[in-house]
Amino acid sequence: MKDWNDETGKHYSIFFNVFVLLQIFNEINARKLKHEEFNVFKNFFNNPLFIVILLLTFVVQFSIIKLGGKSLKTVDLTLEENAICWLLGSLSLFAGFVEKTILPSHLIVSIYGFEIGSAKLYWKTPPPPETGGEATQENESGAKAE
Amino acid sequence: MKWGRNIFDCIRKFLQFQLTVNFVALVMAFVGGAVLRESPLNAIQMLWVNLIMDTLASLALATEPPSDELLQRMPYSRNESLITANMWKNIISQGLVQIAILGTILFKGTEDITQALSCLIYPPQSV
Numbered sequence: 001m002k003d004w005n006d007e008t009g010k011h012y013s014i015f016f017n018v019f020v021l022l023q024i025f026n027e028i029n030a031r032k033l034k035h036e037e038f039n040v041f042k043n044f045f046n047n048p049l050f051i052v053i054l055l056l057t058f059v060v061q062f063s064i065i066k067l068g069g070k071s072l073k074t075v076d077l078t079l080e081e082n083a084i085c086w087l088l089g090s091l092s093l094f095a096g097f098v099e100k101t102i103l104p105s106h107l108i109v110s111i112y113g114f115e116i117g118s119a120k121l122y123w124k125t126p127p128p129p130e131t132g133g134e135a136t137q138e139n140e141s142g143a144k145a146e
Numbered sequence: 147m148k149w150g151r152n153i154f155d156c157i158r159k160f161l162q163f164q165l166t167v168n169f170v171a172l173v174m175a176f177v178g179g180a181v182l183r184e185s186p187l188n189a190i191q192m193l194w195v196n197l198i199m200d201t202l203a204s205l206a207l208a209t210e211p212p213s214d215e216l217l218q219r220m221p222y223s224r225n226e227s228l229i230t231a232n233m234w235k236n237i238i239s240q241g242l243v244q245i246a247i248l249g250t251i252l253f254k255g256t257e258d259i260t261q262a263l264s265c266l267i268y269p270p271q272s273v
Contacts, residue, residue, distance in 0.1 A: 012186055012187075012188075014251060015186050015187075015248065015251050015252055016186075016187060016191050018247065018248065018251055019170075019171075019174070019187070019195070019248060020194070020195060020198065022170075022244050022247065022248070023166075023167050023170075023195070023198060023199060024198070026163065026166060026167075026240060026244070027163055027203060027206065027207070029236070029240065030159050030160075030162045030163035030166070030203075030207060031159055031207065031210070032159075033155065033158055033159060033162065033230070033232065033233060033236075034232060035232045035235075043213065046210070046211055046213075047206075047209060047210050047211060049205060049206060049209045050206045050207070050209070050210070053202050053203075053205055053206040054206065056202070057198055057202060060194075061194075064194065071190065072188075072190050072191065073188050073190075073191070074191075088247060088251070091243070091247060092240065092243065092244055092247075095239070095240055095243040095244075096236070096240065099235070099236065099239040099240065099243075103235060103239065107231075107235065108231040109231050109234040109235045109238065110227070110231050110234060111227075111234075
C-alpha cells in the first residue's frame with residue numbers, strides 16, 4: 001500500500017467493509033450452537049447489551065469508512081456501494097440458514113475426522129467414547145438429582 | 147445449575163464466533179500476502195477487527211441471561227470436548243463461505259463495484 005490514493009484505496013475499503021460486516025452478521029449466527037436451532041433470532045431481545053454492541057459496531061464501522069481518511073486508509077463509499085457491501089455482508093447470516101438446511105444433521109465433524117452415518121473417515125484415532133462405568137453412572141445420578 | 151450451564155454455553159458461542167473470524171482473517175491475510183505481496187487489511191484495520199472479535203464479541207455473547215430450557219437437557223459428560231461436532235460444522239462452512247465472498251471481492255473485484263454489479267443485472271447489449 002505504498003501508493004495509496006482514492007482510486008486504489010476504494011477496492012481495499014470495500015474489502016475491509018465487507019469483511020467486518022460479514023463478521024458482525026455472523027455474530028448473530030454465533031448465538032445458536034445446535035443444528036436444530038434454525039431461528040437465530042429466537043430470544044434476540046433478551047440481552048440488551050448484545051443489541052447495544054451490535055448497533056455500536058455498525059455505527060463505528062460506518063463512520064470508519066465515512067471518516068477514516070488517510071490514517072485508516074479507507075475511502076468514503078457512495079450510498080450504492082455501501083448498500084452493496086451490506087448485502088454482501090448479510091450473506092453470512094443467510095449462509096448460516098442454508099448450511100443448517102442442506103448439511104445433514106448426522107454429519108459429525110471433529111478434529112479426528114468426519115462421520116456420516118456408517119461412512120467414517122478418520123485421520124486420527126478418536127478416544128473411546130465414555131469408557132468406564134464410573135463417569136456415566138455419575139452423570140446419570142446427577143441427572144436424576146436434578 | 148442454570149448459571150453454570152449458561153456460562154459453558156456462552157463460552158462455546160464466543161469460541162464459535164472467534165474461531166470463524168480467526169480462520170477467515172488468517173486465510174485472507176495469508177493469501178493476500180502471498181499473491182498480492184501486501185496485506186489487504188492494514189494494521190489499524192486489523193486492530194479494529196480484533197477489537198470487534200475479542201472485546202465486543204465477548205461482551206455481547208458472554209452476557210446472555212440463562213433460560214429455563216437449559217434445565218431440560220441432559221448434563222454434559224466429563225470429557226465432552228469444548229467444540230462440538232456441530233460447532234466445527236458451523237465454523238468450517240461459515241468460514242468457507244466468507245472466504246469465497248472475500249476472495250471474489252479481492253481478486254475479481256474492480257475499482258467500480260457498482261458498475262460491475264449493474265453489468266451482472268443488466269448485461270451490456272453489444273459484446
